[in-house]
Amino acid sequence: MFKLYFDNFQNYGMMNLRSFLRFLILLLVDLLSIYLANYLSILFRLFLGVINVIVFPDNFPYLIGPFWPSWIWVIFLSLMAFYRLYTSTYTFWEELRRIINVGFFSFLLIMAISYIGRWYGFDTRFFLGLTSLFFIPISITIRTIVKYFLYRFDFFSYRAVLLVDSKDSLKIVSKALKSNKFLLIHIKSIVLLRNFNDDEIERVVSRVNNSRVNNSRVNSLKNIDVVVISLENVPEEFLSKVVSKLHSVVKKTYFIPNIGELPLLNSEMLFVMSHDLPFILIRNNLLQPTNKLIKRSFDILFSLFALILFLPVLVILSLLIVLESPGWPIYKARRIGKGGNEFACYKLRSMYKDADERLKEILASDPLKREEWEKYRKLKDDPRITKIGKFIRKLSLDELPQFFNVIKGEMSVVGPRAVTREEIEKYYRDEGRYYYYLVTPGITGLWQVSGRNEKDYDFRVKTDIWYVENWSFWLDIVIILKTIPAVVKSEGAY
Structure with a gap:
C-alpha cells in the first residue's frame, strides 16, 4: 500500500515537473522573442536615422532589451498568460491568432500608457509600439521550432490515454493528433471499450491511474497527463460516470462529442447552472x-x-x-x-482558341478521359x-x-x-x-x-x-x- 501511494506521488511529481519545465521553456522563448523584436525595431530606427549610432553610450539603453522599462515586459508576458499560451496547448493557427491578439493589444497599451504618462517623444513611443508588431512573426517562428523539439523529445509532451468505442474513432482521432503536433499530445495507450458497465469504468480508471485491481497490475501506465475521449455510441449515464471518475485522476480531459457536421468553429458554450443544461450557440457570421x-x-x-x-x-x-x-x-x-x-x-x-471543340473530341473518343472529366471536371495532360x-x-x-x-x-x-x-x-x-x-x-x-x-x-x-x-x-x-x-x-x- 505504501509503495502504491509512493508511486502515485512520484507520478504526480513528475507530471508537475514536466508542466513546470514546459512553462519555463515557453517563458524563456517569449523573453527571447521580446528582446529580438525590440532589437529589430532598434535596427529599423537606425536604418531610418532616428538614432545616432555614433553617440553609442547615450543610446545604449535603447539598444539593449533588458534596459527597457519593466512595465513593457509585464504587458507582453501578462497578455501571453491572459491568452493561456503557457498553460494550454492549441493548434498552430489558433496559437497564431492568439499571438496576433497579444501583439495588437500590447501595441495599443504601450502607446496609450506612454502617452498618458507623457514618457518619451512620439518617435520613441511609436518604435516601442513597433516592437509589438515585430513580436508576432518572431514569437510564432521560435515557438514553432521549440515545439517541434518538445514534441520529438518525449519527456516534454503531454502523455495521453485515448478512450474510444470503435476502430473508426481510433483512426480519425489518432490521425488528427499526429497531424497537429503543436498540441504536444502523444498517445501512450489506447483503451477500446467492450462494455458499458461499472467494471468497464474501473478498467479504464485503472489503466489511467496505475492502480491495482484484484491485487494485479493492469497494463500500468506512468505519468499520464491527459485523457482523450471519443465515444460515438455510449449511454449518457456511462459517459457521465467515466468522465467524473477520470476528472479526479488527470488534470485534463479532452472530450470529442458525436454531433455530426454541426458548424462549431465559431460556436460558444453557454451553461445554465440552475438546470445543469448546456447551450451551444452557433453563429452564422456571414x-x-x-x-x-x-x-x-x-x-x-x-x-x-x-x-x-x-x-x-x-x-x-x-x-x-x-x-x-x-x-x-x-x-x-x-x-x-x-x-x-x-x-x-x-x-x-x-488554352488554344478551339479548346471547346478539342474537348468534345477527347470525351467522345476516350472513355477514361470522359470518366476523369465527370469526376473532377478537369483533365491531366490536357491537350487543349x-x-x-x-x-x-x-x-x-x-x-x-x-x-x-x-x-x-x-x-x-x-x-x-x-x-x-x-x-x-x-x-x-x-x-x-x-x-x-x-x-x-x-x-x-x-x-x-x-x-x-x-x-x-x-x-x-x-x-x-x-x-x-x-x-x-x-x-x-x-x-x-x-x-x-x-x-x-x-x-x-x-
Missing part, C-alpha cells in the same frame, strides 16, 4: 452586416494591392500568351455567383492547354485577372470555387446550392488549399458548405496564408 462590411472592405484593399503588385506580371504573361496562340489574352468564363446570378469570370487564357498555359496554371497565375472581378463585387478573395451552371445542377444538391448562393465565389478557398484537383467533386461541395457555415475573418486569413505554400508547391494543380 448574415451579420458588420462582417459583410469587413469582408468587402478587405476584398477591395487586398485586390487593389495585388493588382498594383502583379500588374507587370500580367502584362508580360499576356504578351507571351498572344505570341504562342494569337488572340485576346483574357478569357471570359461564364460562372455562377451570389444568388445564382451569372457573371463573366476573367482568366488569363491558358498551351505551353505557357501549363506554366500559369501550375502557379495559378491564370487567376490574377479575377482581382478585377473582386473590385466589381462579383467575386471575393476567399470563397467557394466559381463553378458553371451545369456543375451547380449536377453536383450541388439543395443544401449545397443554398450555401453556394449565399456568398460570392472566391479566387482562393478551402478546397484549393486542401489538395484541390486531387479531391473528387463531392469533397469540393462539402468544403464549400463547411466554409460558409463556419466563416470568420480569421478563417479567410488562414486560407490566404495557406494559399501561398500551396501555390509554390503546386499542390494538386494541373
